[in-house]
Amino acid sequence: ETSLTKSKSLPNRLRFDFRQQNSDSLTLFIYTTCINLTVENIFVYIENSKQILILVFIDGFIHTIAIDLLELITNEFTVRISSDSRTQIEIDLNKQIDRKWKSIGKFLPNHLSICTVQDFDPIYFTVTLIKRTPVTYNTDWYTFSLPSNVFMVPPIGYHIRLRQAKDGIIIVKPYTVVNRLNNGENSSSKHTIELLVKHYLDGIMSTTLEKLNIGDTIEMSSYEGTFDIQRIDMCQTLILISAGTGLTPMIRIMNYVIQQTNNGKHINVFLVFFNRTEKDILCREELDTISKQFKFVVHYILSEPDTEWTGETGYIRGELLHRLLPPSPSKDHDIQTLVCICGPIKFTTLAVELFKEQNYNDNHLHVFLA
Ligand code: NAD
Structure with missing residues (x-):
């Protein structure tokens, strides 16, 4: 609870600046204190070639930069993390009319505001x-x-x-x-x-x-979510529990793990994938290929199997998880194991209960909810 209270205290406002090297363009500079910034943290929206809205996603908060620019710009703009400082964002804008601006324009009321990801109204x-x-x-x-x-x-x-x-x-x-x-x-x-x-x-x-x-x-x-991909970098065992289209967040996670594997890191991946029937199993061919190639353990469980199915059946349950997965983490603060869960809400609620019964706690679990 302490860490929750800590992380919920409002972060510092971002700092903002701009520069005009040439009269036909302008660069916006946004200074953050986030050391692992990527372009995935940044959302940019230009309205009517005049107003610019920049959202910067950092640690569960959204920082807004909102400006009614002095003059019109084109939709050709580039977004990058500064090569000088990885905490700095640079956005190059191109002006429609080639002349120096005396100011950036007017800051809109929500300029430099901060809100939690959960409270933000998407664009x-x-x-x-x-x-x-x-x-x-x-x-x-x-x-x-x-x-x-x-x-x-x-x-x-x-x-x-x-x-x-x-x-x-x-x-x-x-x-x-x-x-x-x-x-x-x-x-x-x-x-x-x-x-x-x-x-x-x-x-x-x-x-x-x-x-x-x-x-x-x-x-x-605009996008929403709470998953922190860095959590994967800390873990040795990654357990993915999906039902039906609940496979979707796991696809990019698996691609990320494969990328890390290609870079020499090793993570033990277990996917337990629940579906009604065999023909409902999404991406089965690709899953079978990567499970062979990268030694991911993949289990398919069917709740409405036909008579030919010889694999596991039924709904998610403790006995099944106990049998198919490695032993649960021995310590509460062990962050080397991560369980990601996604599927119908009744399924995810039940999955969380079952993992908690087996010695897992909130540090070990991430539930995808939308
Ligand atoms: P589905 O109805 O075909 O069910 C798939 C499996 O879920 C079943 O075979 C069963 O094993 C399990 N299941 C279903 N109901 C259950 C229950 N009451 N108790 C225990 N297990 C149960 O699934 P679908 O039609 O593919 O739906 C997938 C769901 O996942 C949707 O509700 C979707 O909204 C959700 N989803 C959420 C996110 C997210 O929040 N980020 C992402 C993707 C999908």
Whole structure:
């Protein structure tokens, strides 16, 4: 509880500055105290070529930079972490009219405000469907392209929301940002977002998505989430507990582990993947390939198996976890084990209870909730 109270105390405000080396461009400088900043911490949105909104995600907080610029800019901008100081963000803007500005413009009321990730109202923008390929009989990969006025590279384990007006009501549904299981490439393109969508007969959002043609648009939000990928760097044993589309956050996590493996680090990975039937198992071919190649232990458990299935069956339960997984951590503060859990809410609640019964505590568990 002490650490929770500590981490919830409001962080210092970011500092902000700008410079005009040439009259046709301008660089914004944002100074943080975060030593492991990456472009995944930064979301940029330019509205009407005039207002710029920058969100910086640090330690569960969102810092906002919001400026009504003096004059118009183009949508061609670049975002980078300074090569001089890894705690500094630099954003190059290009002016529509080539002349020096006397000031940056006006700070908007939320400029330099700070709020927790949970309290933040996401920003919405329009994305275009550029590709759809099947994964299983009822699940497809969707690739959306981001508009040029948005920069976002969602961190591993984070989700976005899709929003659509339907019959006079607004429907919103979260989806984890994924990329395909591969040999450790996590570099999702800066211009596209991939989602894995399961189509349900009565799915209010998925039936809308199913009807989208290539080139059609939908509203997407800025990203949200609480997963800290550095937690993986600390662990030797990584247990992934997924049910159905609850595989989605684990895909990028596994890609990250593979990347670390390629860099010489070793993590023992156990995936226990719960599904109704065999044909519901997402990405099975890729999972089987990486389990062989990287010695990940993968177990499939079916709750509605057909008569041919000879593997494990039923719902998640203590006996099963005890049998399939390595012994539970011996000490409360042992952070060498991490359990990630994702799936239907009743499943995740039950999974947390079962792990807690087996000597795991909150330090060992991360539950993906959207
Ligand atoms: P599903 O209904 O096909 O069920 C998959 C498996 O979950 C079942 O085979 C069973 O083993 C288990 N399960 C289901 N109900 C259970 C219960 N009451 N008790 C114990 N186990 C149970 O799953 P689906 O249709 O693929 O749905 C996946 C769910 O995961 C969705 O609800 C989705 O919102 C959620 N999800 C959440 C996130 C996130 O929060 N970040 C990400 C992805 C998916």
